Amino acid sequence: MSFAAYLNAHCALVNRCCWLLCISPAIYLLHKYHSQDMGINPFEYLLNFTGHTAMLIFIVTYAIVPLRRWILAYCSWRKLPYGKRLSDWNFLLANRRMLGLNVFYYASLHLLLYIDLELDYDGLSLIEDLPRVFIAIAWLSWGILLLLALTSPKMMQKKLKRNWQKLHLCIHPLALLLWLHLYFEASTIDIYLLIYGGILITLIFHRIVVSSYPAFVNKRDTGQKVHR
Amino acid sequence: MKLNTTPGCTPEKTFMQHRALIKQLLGLSLLPLATFTPQAQCTALSDASITPESLSTGYNNYLEFTDNKKVVRHLSRNMQLCPWQVRISGLVEKPVILDIRQLASFEQVHRTYSLRCVEGWSAVIPWSGVMLKDLLFMAKPLPNAQYVRFIGHYDPAIMVGQRRNTLDWPYTEGLRLDEATHPLTILATGMYNKALPSQNGAPIRLVVPWKYGYKSIKAITEIQLLEKQPETTWQKFNGDEYGFFGNVNPDIAHPRWSQKKEVRLGEMRKRKTKLLNGYGHLQTSLYHHDDLLQLF
Numbered sequence: 001m002s003f004a005a006y007l008n009a010h011c012a013l014v015n016r017c018c019w020l021l022c023i024s025p026a027i028y029l030l031h032k033y034h035s036q037d038m039g040i041n042p043f044e045y046l047l048n049f050t051g052h053t054a055m056l057i058f059i060v061t062y063a064i065v066p067l068r069r070w071i072l073a074y075c076s077w078r079k080l081p082y083g084k085r086l087s088d089w090n091f092l093l094a095n096r097r098m099l100g101l102n103v104f105y106y107a108s109l110h111l112l113l114y115i116d117l118e119l120d121y122d123g124l125s126l127i128e129d130l131p132r133v134f135i136a137i138a139w140l141s142w143g144i145l146l147l148l149a150l151t152s153p154k155m156m157q158k159k160l161k162r163n164w165q166k167l168h169l170c171i172h173p174l175a176l177l178l179w180l181h182l183y184f185e186a187s188t189i190d191i192y193l194l195i196y197g198g199i200l201i202t203l204i205f206h207r208i209v210v211s212s213y214p215a216f217v218n219k220r221d222t223g224q225k226v227h228r
Numbered sequence: 229m230k231l232n233t234t235p236g237c238t239p240e241k242t243f244m245q246h247r248a249l250i251k252q253l254l255g256l257s258l259l260p261l262a263t264f265t266p267q268a269q270c271t272a273l274s275d276a277s278i279t280p281e282s283l284s285t286g287y288n289n290y291l292e293f294t295d296n297k298k299v300v301r302h303l304s305r306n307m308q309l310c311p312w313q314v315r316i317s318g319l320v321e322k323p324v325i326l327d328i329r330q331l332a333s334f335e336q337v338h339r340t341y342s343l344r345c346v347e348g349w350s351a352v353i354p355w356s357g358v359m360l361k362d363l364l365f366m367a368k369p370l371p372n373a374q375y376v377r378f379i380g381h382y383d384p385a386i387m388v389g390q391r392r393n394t395l396d397w398p399y400t401e402g403l404r405l406d407e408a409t410h411p412l413t414i415l416a417t418g419m420y421n422k423a424l425p426s427q428n429g430a431p432i433r434l435v436v437p438w439k440y441g442y443k444s445i446k447a448i449t450e451i452q453l454l455e456k457q458p459e460t461t462w463q464k465f466n467g468d469e470y471g472f473f474g475n476v477n478p479d480i481a482h483p484r485w486s487q488k489k490e491v492r493l494g495e496m497r498k499r500k501t502k503l504l505n506g507y508g509h510l511q512t513s514l515y516h517h518d519d520l521l522q523l524f
Binding site for chain 1: 485
């Protein structure tokens with residue numbers, strides 16, 4: 001557990017490493033694009049790659065709060081010397097803003113590729129495509145992501161005060177919308193749909209249980225950094 | 229010579245003229261036809277746009293194996309292709325059981341068609357095989373036969389996708405008799421001047437160039453002639469999205485996406501889809517009584 005203590009003492013380092021991890025798919029994709037090595041259907045590859053990357057980073061972002069709770073519960077149960085305090089896992093929270101912004105970046109890239117390759121910058125095609133369920137869901141999700149990204153700076157957090165918290169509750173419907181986007185796009189129930197669905201249901205279920213049973217509510221755990 | 233066709237596809241006129249040209253040649257016509265054989269013209273038209281073989285054989289919609297198009301090639305290796313029989317039955321004077329090797333005695337045709345998948349991708353493939361009408365006429369359809377039903381191979385031991393009920397196995401497809409006997413409709417036994425690979429539907433598959441790819445059933449074991457329109461596998465699964473006719477039509481959108489454009493395998497940018505996949509003239513010969521819009 002000393003490793004966790006080390007990480008907790010070096011939040012900035014953890015943040016940098018996570019940032020590198022987040023941009024590595026983009027570098028990989030750029031390399032693939034330049035070497036023209038995007039498989040048999042490059043159109044499909046580009047859209048799938050950016051979409052799945054955004055989804056994966058979203059899941060990591062969304063998992064942080066429950067994950068911190070689970071690790072805490074595990075450490076208390078095993079009576080481990082380190083990790084029984086909320087503040088022991090601050091470094092997990094330090095990444096959320098950066099991770100969330102990366103979800104927005106990859107989703108925007110996904111959207112740009114759709115506008116370029118599928119719509120070919122044609123306004124008429126855009127309007128024709130809007131009534132399709134998964135497209136409508138996609139625009140709505142991107143709108144939410146944009147709103148969250150614009151209000152992500154600390155300055156905005158201070159300006160919006162309590163409303164900031166309320167606004168960022170949008171992440172819960174967003175989780176559902178992202179999955180529905182995939183569901184309505186797919187022809188048959190494929191493996192990704194089941195894996196993403198399973199993880200997201202677990203994460204949402206955790207939040208429902210925690211918020212509806214007072215016994216589970218840890219008043220000190222507001223999802224914010226805790227100072228010792 | 230102006231041809232009404234998709235670039236890269238054998239125009240109907242070309243092969244219709246095939247026999248006429250040979251007759252003229254045999255008749256010692258004075259025209260210098262030797263330099264203008266249909267075969268030469270066919271390759272000149274299609275060479276540039278033919279999809280590389282590695283792409284057509286590495287990206288297959290073959291749900292009998294898996295829904296992962298790139299894995300089909302590996303899973304289909306164990307297909308037992310020999311012996312293989314195709315049974316022609318139903319409303320025919322003379323039901324036949326045809327061994328796949330007997331197909332060599334039929335007139336062999338070479339056609340370069342664009343295969344347009346309903347999902348929005350396409351590939352230009354040089355097929356070889358026989359015309360379906362030759363097989364059907366051998367069995368002599370009865371006057372009341374109106375439709376043809378095709379049934380694909382069923383063997384969950386090898387076709388592992390059939391162990392799951394993703395679709396109602398075996399794969400079943402159908403055509404109207406006039407569509408089936410149209411000279412453009414072929415049963416392919418080869419592509420790229422080689423035997424048909426398992427992942428592309430060996431040993432024998434249907435190719436109907438003006439319809440979406442799901443109509444072109446793979447690994448056929450049975451052909452039945454019927455009076456009434458048969459229900460196909462995809463119709464049972466979702467008739468609104470995959471209709472019986474499945475004619476390529478850029479103006480009729482799939483419920484979940486536009487059909488206006490398609491992406492050729494290996495390319496990144498989409499190109500426009502043509503009415504009936506470039507065989508728009510069939511609208512007058514095959515569908516003149518019907519509203520094409522209703523024939524999805």
